[in-house]
Amino acid sequence: MTRSNARELAVHFVFELGFSGQSAEELLAEALKRPVFELIGQEEPLYAEFPNAAQREYITTLVKGVYDHAPELDGYISKYAIGWNFSRLPRVVVAILRVCMYEILYMQDVPNAAAINEAVELTKHYEEPELASFVNGILGSFVRTEPLPEATAPAPGAADFEDGTAQ
Numbered sequence: 001m002t003r004s005n006a007r008e009l010a011v012h013f014v015f016e017l018g019f020s021g022q023s024a025e026e027l028l029a030e031a032l033k034r035p036v037f038e039l040i041g042q043e044e045p046l047y048a049e050f051p052n053a054a055q056r057e058y059i060t061t062l063v064k065g066v067y068d069h070a071p072e073l074d075g076y077i078s079k080y081a082i083g084w085n086f087s088r089l090p091r092v093v094v095a096i097l098r099v100c101m102y103e104i105l106y107m108q109d110v111p112n113a114a115a116i117n118e119a120v121e122l123t124k125h126y127e128e129p130e131l132a133s134f135v136n137g138i139l140g141s142f143v144r145t146e147p148l149p150e151a152t153a154p155a156p157g158a159a160d161f162e163d164g165t166a167q
Contacts, residue, residue, distance in 0.1 A: 006055045007099065007118055008046055010062035015095040017067060024067035028060055065106055066098045073098045076146070080138040092126045093135060100139055104148060112143050 017027055030036070034050045041047040051059060066073065077097050078086045086094075100119035103110045116139045123132040 001049050001051050001055050003058070004118055004121075005046060005049075006051060006058050007062070007103075008122060009051070010059045010066075011092075011095050011099050011122060012046075013059070013063045014066045014099055015092055017063070018091050018095070024064040028063055032056055032059065061107070062099055062102060065102045069102060069106070070098065073101050076101055076142060077138065080141045080145075081134075084134075090127055090131065093123060093131055096122050096126075097135060097138060101142065104139075104143060106149075108149050112148070116140070116143070 013024075013027060013031060016031070017024060020027055022030075032051075037047045037050045041049075074086060074094075077089070077094065081089060096119050100115045103115040104112050116136065119139060120132050120136045123135045
């Protein structure tokens with residue numbers, strides 16, 4: 001499984017949190033299990049491979065981090081979504097933006113450019129193409145304007161992804 005696939009799974013779980021009323025811990029306890037992946041993987045290729053321990057840790061960090069920092073992340077989204085009311089943004093776009101902003105703010109082993117590129121690609125996959133430019137604009141303004149932590153070396157578990165990168 002690549003880091004991109006793990007990130008996409010995290011976006012799925014963050015999206016689901018918006019509807020489930022569960023905490024991140026509760027949702028992950030139910031969804032991040034081999035039998036669930038085996039069942040869903042029959043129809044959804046993203047779930048065909050169960051994540052290894054390092055990949056599950058990355059997914060868990062993202063989902064719990066987004067859950068814990070949602071008000072902060074939503075504030076940034078509202079601030080940079082010029083001309084858009086937060087409540088009118090597609091929920092999948094909000095999930096993608098939350099995950100990307102969390103990575104930028106709290107996971108310095110992920111390069112900002114990689115996080116933004118992944119967010120744009122996920123938006124293209126799940127939404128209308130025009131929204132990808134919108135997401136790119138929000139994230140570009142965010143990284144240019146906000147004081148952000150400095151990047152660090154790749155996380156020790158980066159090699160546990162097929163691509164071996166910290167993306």
